[in-house]
Amino acid sequence: MAGRKPKITNSDADRADQRTRTEKMFSATSEMEHLSEKPPSYLEGSIAIDTWKKIVPQLNKAGLLKQADSTVMAVMCQQVQILRMAYAKIMANGVVLKDGHKNPACQVLDSATAKVKSLAESLGLTPQARVTLVNVHKNTSQEDSGDIKAKLQSEGDDKW
Template sequence: MVGRKPKITTNDSDRADQRRRTEELIDKTKDLNKLQERAPKHLSGVARSTWETLVPQLNHQHLVKAIDKNVMTALCEQVQIERWAYEAIEEKGVVLDSGRKNPACQVLDSATAKVKSLAESLGLSPAARASLMNIQPDNDDGSTDDIAAELVKKGDEQF
C-alpha cells in the first residue's frame, strides 16, 4: 500500500516540510521556459478558453513549462470534447428516442478519463508534479521492517 501523495504548497500555514518540498520543485524547474500564455492558433472555443485560464495560473505557480505544450494542448482539446459531449447529452438525453444509449455518454466518459490523466501528467494536481520530479520527503523515520517490528512489539505489550 502506498502512502499519501506529497502536498505541494507555499502557504505559510502548511507544514514546513511541505513548503520545503515545493521550493525544491520550483528550484529544479527554474531554468525551463514558461509555457506561452497565448493559446495555439488552432485551439478555439472552450479549448482556447481553458488554455488562457489555466496557463497563466500554472505559470505563476511554476508548475507548467514550455516542454509541456503538447500535453497541455491535448488537455484543452479533451476539455472541448468533454463539453461537446455534455451538450449533446443535455440536448438529446442519456437515452435516445430509439431507446438506445446516447453515444455522447461514452464520448463524455472517455474524454473525462483523458482529462484526468492529462491533468495528472502535467502536474495539475500538485502532488503529481512532485511525483514526476521524484521529490522525496526529508524525514526518514525508519525502514518498513523497523516500523513493522515496532508495531508488533507494541501489540504484544497491549495483550
C-alpha cells in the same frame, strides 16, 4: 515506470530521495521558458482556447509549467472541449436516444472525463496535486504566488 508517480516534495517530513528528485527537477528546469499564455495556433474551439487562457497563466505563476509542456496542456484543453460538447449532446438528446440505443455521446463524455482527470493530475490541477505543488512552490520561491485554487475561483468564470 510502473507503480506510483514520483512525488514532488521538498518537505522535511518526506523521504530524502523524494526531496532530492524534486530539487534536481527544479534545477534542471529552472532555465526553461514558461509556457506561452497565447494558445498555440493549432488549438481550435472557443472552449479549448478559453481553457488555455484561464489555466496557463495560473500555472505559470506557480513556476511549474514550461514550454515543453505545451502538448500536454493543449491535449488537456482539447479534452475539456470534447467533454463539454459531449455533455451538451447528452443534455439535448438524452442518455437514451429515441431508437432505444444509448447515446454515443455518453461514451465520449466518459472517455474525455477520464482523460481530463489524468491530465489535470499531471498538471497540478486536482486538489491533492495542487496542495503538493503549492507547498513545493512556497518552499522553493521567495515570491508569493498564493493558492492556485483560490486564484482560479476568484476569477469568477462561470465556465468552470
